[in-house]
Amino acid sequence: MLSVEEHCATALSLVTSLAPVTVPLAEALDLTLAADVRALIDAPSFDNSAMDGYAVLRADLVGASAATPVSLPVTGEVAAGGAGDVPLTPRTAMRIMTGAPIPPGADAVVPVEATDGGVTVVAIMAQPREHAHIRWQAEDVAAGAPVVREGQVLGPAQLAAIAAVGWDRVSVRPRPRVAVLTTGDELVSPGETVTRGRIVDSNQVLLHAAVSRAGGVPVAIARVRDDAEAVVTALEAAQADLIVTTGGVSVGAYDVVKAALASRGVTFVNVAMQPGKPQGLGRLGVTPVVCLPGNPVSVMVSFEVIVAPMIRKLLGAEAAPVRESATVARGWTAPEGRTQFMPVSWVGPGEVEPASPGGSGSHLVASLARAEALAVVQAQVGRVGAGDTVEIMRLEP
Numbered sequence: 440m441l442s443v444e445e446h447c448a449t450a451l452s453l454v455t456s457l458a459p460v461t462v463p464l465a466e467a468l469d470l471t472l473a474a475d476v477r478a479l480i481d482a483p484s485f486d487n488s489a490m491d492g493y494a495v496l497r498a499d500l501v502g503a504s505a506a507t508p509v510s511l512p513v514t515g516e517v518a519a520g521g522a523g524d525v526p527l528t529p530r531t532a533m534r535i536m537t538g539a540p541i542p543p544g545a546d547a548v549v550p551v552e553a554t555d556g557g558v559t560v561v562a563i564m565a566q567p568r569e570h571a572h573i574r575w576q577a578e579d580v581a582a583g584a585p586v587v588r589e590g591q592v593l594g595p596a597q598l599a600a601i602a603a604v605g606w607d608r609v610s611v612r613p614r615p616r617v618a619v620l621t622t623g624d625e626l627v628s629p630g631e632t633v634t635r636g637r638i639v640d641s642n643q644v645l646l647h648a649a650v651s652r653a654g655g656v657p658v659a660i661a662r663v664r665d666d667a668e669a670v671v672t673a674l675e676a677a678q679a680d681l682i683v684t685t686g687g688v689s690v691g692a693y694d695v696v697k698a699a700l701a702s703r704g705v706t707f708v709n710v711a712m713q714p715g716k717p718q719g720l721g722r723l724g725v726t727p728v729v730c731l732p733g734n735p736v737s738v739m740v741s742f743e744v745i746v747a748p749m750i751r752k753l754l755g756a757e758a759a760p761v762r763e764s765a766t767v768a769r770g771w772t773a774p775e776g777r778t779q780f781m782p783v784s785w786v787g788p789g790e791v792e793p794a795s796p797g798g799s800g801s802h803l804v805a806s807l808a809r810a811e812a813l814a815v816v817q818a819q820v821g822r823v824g825a826g827d828t829v830e831i832m833r834l835e836p
Contacts, residue, residue: 440711442818443744443778449720450745453727456755457680459610464602467593469654470611471755476587479605481577486541488517490572493532493554493561494545500566508555508562517542532561541573548572580604592756612755617650617746618658618679619643622686622695623733624665642685642738645807649742652835653750655681667699674700674723680753682726683746686733689717696730705730711777711818715741739807740780743832760833765814767827768792775821782810783831791831810834 459473488494494517503509516534517523523540527533532549533542541548547567555562580586586604587597593611601609626640627633640662647657658679663669665687674682687696688707697707697719705721705728714737719730729749731741748759765783769792773779783791791814795806815830816823823829 440709440716440777443710443712446708446710446712446718446720447745447748450729450749451752453720453722454681454749454752457612457615457753460613461608461610462613463608464598464606467598467609467611468595470593470614472587472589472591472593472597473610473612473755475585475589476601476604476606476609478580478582478584478586481582482579482604483574483576485523486576487574488535488537488539488541488548488572489574490548490550491537492535492548492550492552492572493563494527494535494542495532495547495549495563495567496527496529496545497547497567497569497571499530500549500563503563503566505564508564510557510560510562513557513559513561515542532563534558546570546573590755612753615655615680615750615753616658616678617655617750618660618674618677618682619646619650620660620670620673620677620682620684621646621662621733622665622670622684623662626662628662641735642733645735645738646683646685646742649739649747650683650750653747654754654756655750665695667695670695670699671703674728677726679726681746681749682723682728683742684719684728684730685738686731688719688730688732700728700730704728712740712744713774713777713779715744715780716777718745736782736807739782739810740813743813743834744780762815763831763833764828765789765791765812765831767814767823767825767829770822770824770827772822773816773820776818778818779814779816779820780832781814781816781823782807782812783814784809784811791829811836 500509511532514531517539519536519538523542527542527544549563549567553565586600621640621643625637627637629639650657660673660677663673684696687694705719707719709716710718715732717732721728729746731738766789768786768790771793782794784794786792794810812834813832
């Protein structure tokens with residue numbers, strides 16, 4: 440059997456980051472920046488006020504206090520959005536709003552709270568410190584300086600920073616198109632009547648949601664019957680950057696995916712993991728293919744361990760989520776010789792227990808709703824006891 444690390448390394452070798460595209464900022468959320476963004480303009484682009492108050496010359500307010508306020512005539516007003524190009528003359532003040540340009544000649548702003556709020560004459564009750572409440576041009580970043588670096592996943596803060604320095608579009612890695620094919624004559628769609636021998640196709644729902652959450656775009660392929668040629672025809676027609684199939688990868692007489700793809704560039708192996716032992720990897724033409732087992736818990740675990748890192752690499756964001764540690768509240772058995780990924784729930788700060796009383800059984804799909812993380816149990820461990828420490832992979836809700 441291959442180790443999990445060996446199999447994951449092979450999977451990642453099948454994909455490379457997608458070619459960059461340029462998109463409007465409104466379409467770039469959660470995408471990965473493909474090139475450094477440098478400021479087109481200074482930020483701030485002009486000296487401006489950090490407070491509502493009065494633009495003044497500091498030297499005019501020597502000795503100002505609540506007991507001995509200094510009164511100055513108010514000669515004008517500078518609003519946010521105004522030019523603010525009328526000079527301030529000595530022994531006068533100008534009303535000024537937050538974000539408004541500092542008028543030429545002013546060297547400080549007195550907050551309105553330190554005045555009587557006068558409109559024609561203002562009484563000022565404190566001498567401001569030097570350059571008080573002035574935001575200087577290029578104080579944040581100067582034109583030409585880097586603002587966001589290549590490889591950064593763009594969240595609201597990064598997008599705001601890019602907009603603030605003059606850009607309305609950005610170069611990013613596009614969301615990969617991930618085709619999902621579920622197979623099995625026994626499957627029925629959600630909402631259909633389930634008769635004896637039939638089961639609901641929850642894997643397609645799971646994978647479409649998981650692909651979207653990982654940053655990809657799910658591409659639906661109509662479910663096919665257990666027929667090798669039908670599988671090949673459906674997959675060859677898929678327009679995708681990555682293909683994921685479920686079911687038909689083991690050694691059974693009806694393992695149709697293996698029968699369809701084993702001679703077409705996909706290698707089927709056993710991986711030392713539980714659940715998810717039978718797996719397939721390869722290419723169909725030039726498109727990477729990942730073949731997962733059919734049991735829902737195996738699909739979920741295999742996606743998080745194998746497929747999600749491939750999507751991250753396609754997105755240009757290869758860094759894996761940080762794993763953490765937790766204490767086991769209720770123990771379970773583990774299969775020695777295979778790395779176990781046990782779905783667990785949090786039962787307290789830093790404490791987990793199995794999400795299902797049935798453990799990590801690959802068919803326990805209803806218990807997935809309670810899973811908040813995967814506990815990673817190393818292959819040499821046969822029993823996880825209460826009080827033990829385990830490595831945790833959090834599952835996003």
